[in-house]
Amino acid sequence: MHRALRRVAVAAAVMLSLSFLSAPAHGAALLAGTVLTNVTATLPTELSPLATGKRISYVTTNVNGGIITATGLVLTPKTGKNNKTVAWGHGTTGLADQCTPSTSQSVFWPEARAAIAELLRRGWTVTAPDYPGLGTPTAHPYLIGLSEARSIIDSVKAARRLDAALTAQYVVDGHSQGGQGALFVNEIAPSYDSPLVLRGTAAIAPVSNADLFAPLIPGTAAQGYLVMGLYGLQAIDPTVNPSTLLAQPARDRVSVLQSGCLYQILDAFAPLTAEQLLVGGALPDAVVTKLARHLNPGQAASSAPILLVQGTADEAVPYVITAGPLMSQLGAYSQPVTFRELDGATHDGAVFQSTTLVADWIAVRFA
Incomplete structure (x- = not known):
């Protein structure tokens, strides 16, 4: 489908959802995580042998609680599926609709593909939200933590609506912007993610401070x-x-x-x-x-264990900020924080070098 037609389709889904909310049929309203559309997705070559994919549009909320529409992928393992879900938070792609990972493989970054591939090999269903404003008519609230977190959580709710076999347990794994979003998920989960059960968040080179x-x-x-x-x-x-x-x-x-x-x-x-x-x-x-x-995680208590991964040669997120202030801020609360330093790893290299490390940590959380 041409990009212009995709925009028309997404805009129609937004208007449809809002019309339902303003005049709900039989008194029912669309809830966060409601799937509006789902179509078969073409996956990158690294992932297509491992999973089937759906590109979805779904209901989420903005930072003020208003109903909006977001898009993303739901990837289901072809073998070994165990009915747990991991949400992947992608790193920065841009602000415009052509920078939407679910529709543009040029910004489905290689490190994201590597991380997701390992998650799929473990049998976990993976959601990969685009974040609000990427692939939808609204502006993208870039690095606004509460915006990212809500869309991440609601992508998991949406996946469970597509697949009733998925349990309520989930973990969030993210890099850079997505690592920041993962930490915000950990903060808002108790008040926002019901009936889900967050088991932990892995944040690789997260934006903070x-x-x-x-x-x-x-x-x-x-x-x-x-x-x-x-x-x-x-x-x-x-x-x-x-x-x-x-x-x-x-x-x-x-x-x-x-x-x-x-x-x-x-x-x-x-x-x-x-x-x-x-x-x-x-x-x-x-x-x-x-x-x-609006950007700094660590301003509220975490609700589940955290894995923090940081390369010492990161050129985008300074190692000293993650290892110093962020660790202190997260450590001030009761949930355990595990810090893994990757000597010589760059911003993207930290993802490549930690795929097994992160997946092993997630497996313990689910166990």
Whole structure:
């Protein structure tokens, strides 16, 4: 199906779901996790021998509790299925609809394929949500933890509606943006995931402590992440206006947010100086505070054990932030936190090097 037709189909699903909610038939309303559409998915070559796939659109909620639609994949093992579910949280792909992993294999990153392949080999059904705004008409609330977490949880609910044999037990495994989302799942699960039972979360190089790293980004090759972060914040807080924060040379390049995906965005903003990126060369303190409020995991108690994996040579998420402040923040609560340092591992390399480690840890959680 052409991308334009897919957008029409998704938009129709959104309007259909909202019409049901405003005038529910026989008093019934669509619940979070309700499957709106499901079609057979074409999987990457690394995964097609291991699983059958469905691309779904399903009901989830935004950070204010309002009903929205999200999309994603449900992958069912072809052999050895044991009726447990692992949700995979993908790393950053971009902001535009062409950056949707469930429909664009060019952003179904190789490290994600490797991680999911190992999960499928263990017999677990895998959900791979796209996150709100990727593949749907709304803006993507990039790095907004509560947005990611709700869509991750509701993807598991949706999978159980497609397959009644799946138990309520689930684990979340995520990388980078998805690792951050996994940690937020652990915080909101008690109030949001019923009737599911969270057994644990594995977070590989998760984004955290935005108040520490965001002020250090201007003038570096990571500036594209910051620009995306500002637009992600605007998606839930319209008082944040990136156009007034970005300097003219950066504003001249923002069209790449819709025409490109992650690597095109990073390339577009990398050459700028701090003063060419931001007015005055720095973020206002009020914006840094808002980023921390919405991006930082560890501000509430975890509800299940955590596995934290971090490479020492990570070029995107600083090792010192994960091993230092984040570990301290997560360790302040009662749930156990296991930290695994991967010497010399890069941001993506940490996923490749930890596929067995993570799957073994998940197996213990399910046992």
